[in-house]
Amino acid sequence: MGDTEATVKSKKTVFVTVGTTSFDALIRAVDTHEVKAELLRRGYTQLLIQMGRGSYIPTKSEGGDETLAVDYFTFSSSIADHLRAASLVISHAGSGSIFETLRLGKPLIVVVNEDLMDNHQSELAEELADRKHLYYARPLTLHRVIADMNLDSLIPYHPGDATPVAKLINRFLGFADD
């Protein structure tokens, strides 16, 4: 663990993304000591935050002995690359972010923004959590979810297939099934 080379090899990044919106409550939550300590305990070494239009600025850190390296940016055109490089993704509940992460097969914790009125997006996160495709958290429960999660129990998500829909449309319009 103390060996520099081993540390480089075992670089494990947590990528936090809020999409095009602002979600200060989430950024604030990942910036807390509890969450960082829990991530460190689970073997993660880097924390990269995409903070969107939020106004809360997390504290940067170089990392090193017993601390997490923390970096942030507002927007990027290469979110997909960051997702691909991550070992764990913590995301807002936007369906775009959720499905992009799941398709890449990355472990995902979705944090629901409780400040949004009529937030239908939590429906999707809850349902996918029930199906064990991801973990579901609120900003205040995030550290507990990280502590309790068992990534091996997550079920890989298989992207939807539109063929049944096409079949239904065809049948409705009187086209024969092929």
Next chain:
Amino acid sequence: LSSPKSSPLTEAKGSSISQLWPITLIIVTTTLIVIRLLYVLDRTGEPPRSSKDSALQQPLSTLIVLGSGGHTAAMINLLSVLQKDRFSPRFYIAAITDSLSLQKARLLEVTRPDSMEVTSSSQFMQVYRSREVGQSYITSVWTTSVALAHALWLMLRIRPQVILCNGPGTCIPLCVIAFLFKVMGIRWTPVFYVESIARVRRLSLSGLLLYKLFIADQVLVQWPQLQMKYLELTMLVASCNWFTSAAAMAKLNFA
């Protein structure tokens, strides 16, 4: 209607009858419209032709309304598995504020195996949106009228035989015009609305409108919970959970 001849009141009665004419006309017209409307509401959601129809394998001109972002991606996903020879020619419409969606549709058309046909069998257009996010209700009366007029113009030009659409509200004016065409007997265009995968327990506003007002012939939802919720009312909502395999679709009942 004949007026009594020998009565001295003939003239007076005649004038009262001629005064009744406009009212009678209005009542008769209204009754006819209501009957037609009831017929349309009843027939909506039923397959437009029997499966033994001889004209069955004729391709259908198809209007595809692209929502934007994830909605467009979902529609492109669906189109990539639809038989292009059955749904032809294809007319793509996106909101005037959304330039990306039509690019994606062009890309899809080009990557189809028969890319030679692209220019002849597909067209790309834009439509005004009735309301932008956060727009005030007063100005949206005006913008909705503009959107409806524009949708009418496009629908008259395209005269689609099928409409495929999904959220958000871009498709609403076009679907409303399609409904009016049904009522007026201009053209019977089945409307398919595919609800977003993000809607698990409640329909979106667009989905709810098209479903409650019998504008869509089929509201396709992607979660069984949503189907269960609306199943009791009508059979318009069919579950198309894209997670499940085709085998589960055998349970579907819409005919």
